[in-house]
Amino acid sequence: MAAQKRIGVYPGSFDPVTRGHLDIIARGADLFDRLVVGVLANPEKAPSLSPEERVELIRGEVKDDPRVEVRPFEGLVARLCDEVGARWILRGVRSEADLTTELPMALSNRLLGKAETVFLPARAELAFISSRLVRDIARLGGDLSPFLTPRVAREYARSFRKA
Numbered sequence: 766m767a768a769q770k771r772i773g774v775y776p777g778s779f780d781p782v783t784r785g786h787l788d789i790i791a792r793g794a795d796l797f798d799r800l801v802v803g804v805l806a807n808p809e810k811a812p813s814l815s816p817e818e819r820v821e822l823i824r825g826e827v828k829d830d831p832r833v834e835v836r837p838f839e840g841l842v843a844r845l846c847d848e849v850g851a852r853w854i855l856r857g858v859r860s861e862a863d864l865t866t867e868l869p870m871a872l873s874n875r876l877l878g879k880a881e882t883v884f885l886p887a888r889a890e891l892a893f894i895s896s897r898l899v900r901d902i903a904r905l906g907g908d909l910s911p912f913l914t915p916r917v918a919r920e921y922a923r924s925f926r927k928a
C-alpha cells in the first residue's frame with residue numbers, strides 16, 4: 766500500500782502576502798509532501814485586495830515549487846482540511862501575542878476536525894512584518910521593499926493606486 770501523503774494547510778488572509786508569509790511557506794513546504802495555501806476569501810476585516818488578486822500574488826511567488834498549491838477558501842479551516850485531505854494546519858508565530866490568539870484557534874480546530882496545528886516561529890528578522898503594517902505604509906506611499914518581494918511590491922502598489 767502506498768504511504769499516505771502528508772498534506773498541510775497554511776490558512777490566512779494574505780492581504781497582501783509578505784516576506785514573512787513566504788518564509789513560512791518555504792519552510793512549511795519542507796515539512797509536508799504537499800502544502801495547500803488557503804486564502805480566506807471573506808475575512809471579517811475588509812480586505813484591500815480581492816481573493817483572486819491575493820491568490821495570484823502568492824502563485825507568482827511559489828510557481829516554481831510543485832509542492833505548493835494556492836487556492837481561495839471560505840468558511841472553516843477544518844472544512845478545507847477535510848476537502849484536501851490535510852492532517853496538519855500550519856501557522857506562523859511572531860510573538861506571544863500571536864500565540865494568545867493562535868492557541869484557542871488550534872484547540873478549536875482540533876475539536877472541529879482532525880487536523881493538528883503546527884507552529885513555526887517567525888524568522889527573527891521578519892517577525893515584525895504584518896500585512897496590516899504593509900497596508901498602512903502603502904496607503905501613506907512608503908517604500909514596501911523591506912516587507913514584500915519586488916514583484917509583490919510592484920503589483921500591490923499598482924492595485925493600491927487603482928483602488
Ligand code: ADP
Nearest residue numbers: 776777778779785786856857858887891892894
Ligand atoms: P490572519 O489574517 O489570520 O492574521 P495572516 O494572513 O495575517 O492571517 O497570516 C497568516 C499566518 O501567517 C498566521 O499564522 C500569522 O501568524 C502568520 N504570519 C503573518 N506574518 C508573519 C511573519 N512576518 N512571519 C511569520 N508568520 C507570519
